Amino acid sequence: MRRSPSILIIVENLTVPLDRRVWQEARSLRDAGYTVSVICPVGGRYTASYEVLEGIHVFRHPLPFEADGPLGYVVEYGTALFWEFVLSIRAHFKVGFDVVQACNPPDLMFLIAGFWKYLFGKPFVFDHHDINPELYEAKFGRRGGFHRLLTMLERWTFRTADVSIATNETFKEIAVSRGGMQPDRVFIVRSIPDVSRFKRVAPDATLRQGKKHVLGYVGIMGAQDGVDLLIEAMAHLVHHEAREDVALVVVGSGTELPHLQRLAAERGVADVVTFTGFLSGEPLLAALSSVDIGVIPDPKNAYNDKISMNKAFEYMTLGIPFVQFDLMEGRKIAGDAALYADDNSPVSLATEIARLMDEPELAVRLAEEGKARAKALLRWDEEASRLVAAYQLALDGGRKRGTSMPAPTATLSGHHN
Numbered sequence: 001m002r003r004s005p006s007i008l009i010i011v012e013n014l015t016v017p018l019d020r021r022v023w024q025e026a027r028s029l030r031d032a033g034y035t036v037s038v039i040c041p042v043g044g045r046y047t048a049s050y051e052v053l054e055g056i057h058v059f060r061h062p063l064p065f066e067a068d069g070p071l072g073y074v075v076e077y078g079t080a081l082f083w084e085f086v087l088s089i090r091a092h093f094k095v096g097f098d099v100v101q102a103c104n105p106p107d108l109m110f111l112i113a114g115f116w117k118y119l120f121g122k123p124f125v126f127d128h129h130d131i132n133p134e135l136y137e138a139k140f141g142r143r144g145g146f147h148r149l150l151t152m153l154e155r156w157t158f159r160t161a162d163v164s165i166a167t168n169e170t171f172k173e174i175a176v177s178r179g180g181m182q183p184d185r186v187f188i189v190r191s192i193p194d195v196s197r198f199k200r201v202a203p204d205a206t207l208r209q210g211k212k213h214v215l216g217y218v219g220i221m222g223a224q225d226g227v228d229l230l231i232e233a234m235a236h237l238v239h240h241e242a243r244e245d246v247a248l249v250v251v252g253s254g255t256e257l258p259h260l261q262r263l264a265a266e267r268g269v270a271d272v273v274t275f276t277g278f279l280s281g282e283p284l285l286a287a288l289s290s291v292d293i294g295v296i297p298d299p300k301n302a303y304n305d306k307i308s309m310n311k312a313f314e315y316m317t318l319g320i321p322f323v324q325f326d327l328m329e330g331r332k333i334a335g336d337a338a339l340y341a342d343d344n345s346p347v348s349l350a351t352e353i354a355r356l357m358d359e360p361e362l363a364v365r366l367a368e369e370g371k372a373r374a375k376a377l378l379r380w381d382e383e384a385s386r387l388v389a390a391y392q393l394a395l396d397g398g399r400k401r402g403t404s405m406p407a408p409t410a411t412l413s414g415h416h417n
Helices: 020-031 070-094 110-120 132-140 144-160 169-177 227-240 257-266 281-288 310-318 328-337 346-358 360-377 380-400
Strands: 006-011 035-041 050-053 056-061 099-103 124-128 163-166 186-188 213-218 246-251 273-277 293-296 322-325 338-341
Touching: 006 020, 006 070, 020 035, 020 056, 020 099, 020 380, 035 070, 056 070, 070 110, 099 110, 099 380, 110 124, 110 144, 124 144, 124 169, 124 380, 132 144, 163 169, 163 380, 169 186, 186 380, 213 227, 213 281, 213 310, 227 246, 227 257, 227 346, 246 281, 257 273, 281 310, 293 310, 293 346, 310 322, 310 328, 310 360, 322 328, 322 346, 328 338, 328 360, 338 346, 338 360, 346 360
Parallel strands: 006 035, 006 099, 035 056, 099 124, 124 163, 163 186, 213 246, 213 293, 246 273, 293 322, 322 338
Antiparallel strands: 050 056
């Protein structure tokens, strides 16, 4: 019997299974009949250098720290790249693989993918998670030489890739216009929750602090994510609007977390702001199920305008009304399921939050609109079908280079709990 095709996925910025997008992709590819291996860093309680989770082979490498500046990124990404290459060799001999999928950031993994592609004929699928030139501009407020380097690395990544996976139409346009990809080789696979697993559970009552209204934020906390604007909005509600009926739950981690904790203390709202740290699985769902109003404080800039926010999908899936700034992709996702604040202003953010607190009928209407959009638009089975189509095209290209492999025979109907 001929074996089914095998896939190696490389991701640097979060371990699996905590990286929801990568883990959903890995499980969907497994359900489609592929053998799947993942290379990722250690993280949280997931510290084993090798294990098999739900039939997926996971190889993990150490990562000494999370970068907080250009030099730090060079050290972090250089260390990760070394380990990813070493573990790709280990995965080759232990499991084997026919296709390499690399998930940015950074846009350096094309070096590993190119090694396996040009020397051993293994196709390269690029999973485009972040637009790094825009991310650099948003984080550091400038362009310059490093921005040009990131643009060049992005271009080389696309030029090396046989197939690219984009998270939205804007990312596909970048792959075609900046990356030189053929449109029929770019597949849109959005980062949406699997609604068969992402559901409301019993709320965590301790997070409410006895308040009538609980605001919530879930996500990474970097310089570009605007959580400081949310803290400022919370201070405006508490001190300028004299609101004593509101608490804020901030779920996640990142380089800005210590600064945000200090900012909450400086603004006199530390007693009504709970920083939970990183959560996943049931604890994450319990925290989100405790939230009355979601907030997406990411300010409007060249980066945030183009990305699809996972938290928007999550809020809508759970029926949480939310407030965000008027971002191009954000409005495409949310439509009438959100209120939109102006001008990256924390006061405007606070004003729209207060509307949802004071107008329960409006909050209910937004929640229902969000659930309806989620039901109509957020279908992971459709995203998974496009993911599998991307791999079928990559393997078709591989057969043309003489690496013929049988197509997987399993369907996408099965799920492993």
